[in-house]
Amino acid sequence: MQQPIRRRGRPRGTKTLQQPPTIQALDRAIDVLEALASHQGMTLSELAAHLEQSIATMHRVLAALERRNYVESSGERQEWFVGAEAFRLGSAFLRRTNIVESTRSVMRDLMASSGETSNLGIERDGDVLFVSQVETHESIRAFFPPGTRAPLHASGIGKALLSAFDDERLEVFLRTAALAGFTERTITTASELRDAVKQIRERGYSLDDEERIIGMRCVGATIFNGYGDAVAGISVSGPTIRMPDARVLELGSWVVKAAAEASRTLGARL
Structure with a gap:
């Protein structure tokens, strides 16, 4: 009797899985890299405690990665710390686009x-992913190293990107996004965020008014490519003492001008 046809790539006798199988050693290595990337250095014991693993297990993973x-x-x-090879590998993501350069x-x-x-910053999986920064020379300054994420609804770049969503996509976001609160100023309702997006579209720039971090403000605008797609956002950020209400309008005009110039470098016709 003819044997039933078996799909290639699936071991004999294996049933269809609801969740993809995991490779424990690979998962642990990725956990280690993510933990080190989010801290300014960790000892072996700190890493083991943070990941709730034994010191012996973490030592083996670190040795392999080293x-x-x-x-x-x-x-x-x-x-x-995260090593140079991890940086080189991660940089391959940025090489997919010429936005940063x-x-x-x-x-x-x-x-x-x-x-x-x-x-x-660019939009990734419902967050802003910061990909580049030019720091001010002031002693008090905002710091968002490449790889930092922030929610769309609570960041200047994020709200600028939301303003470029078409109405249908925006409504889907408003229905499904968890609008978490970070300070008493964070927008946490769909109606408030809808109103904020409308205002951004009218004036051309967004404002994060201490909505993620008390004492910090951010003014952002959207960057478009040659196809008219919103591909990134650009912003300036700093302490409220240097960014009072009277200066926000001036900063907004500079950010809008910078966004337009960046868009033109990507082939946009504005």
Whole structure:
């Protein structure tokens, strides 16, 4: 009798799974990299406690990653850090687009004219992913290193990107997004966020008014490519003491101008 046809790539006798199988060693290695990326150095014992794993297990994972230069150890406390190879691998994501390279001079000019830190972010999985920053020379400044994420509804770039959503996509977001509160100023209702988006579309720039961090403000605008797609957002951020209400309008005009210039470098016709 003819044997039933078996799909390639699935072991004999394996049933269809509701969830994809995991590789424990790979999961642990990724957990280690993510933990180190979110901390400014961790000792072996700190890492083991943070991930709720044994010291012996974490030592084996770190040793394997160190051999490939994905982690490195330094300092008197023998702290572990993300290594150069992890940075090189992560940089492949940025090489998929020329946004970072094309907007670098625009960001430098924006920082010089405004005196505040300029930021570049893109939308990923319902968050803003910061991919580039030019820091101000002021001692008190905002700091969003590449790889930092922020929710769309509570960031200047995020709200600028939301303003570029068509109405249907915006309504889907408003129905499904968890509008978490971070400060007493955070927008946490769909009606408030809908009104904020309408205002952004009218004036051309967004404002994060201490909605994620008390004492910090951010003014953002959307960057478009040659097809008219919103591909990124650019912003300036700084302490409220240097960004009072009277200065927001001026900063908004600079950010809108920078966004337009960055859009033109990507082929947009404005």
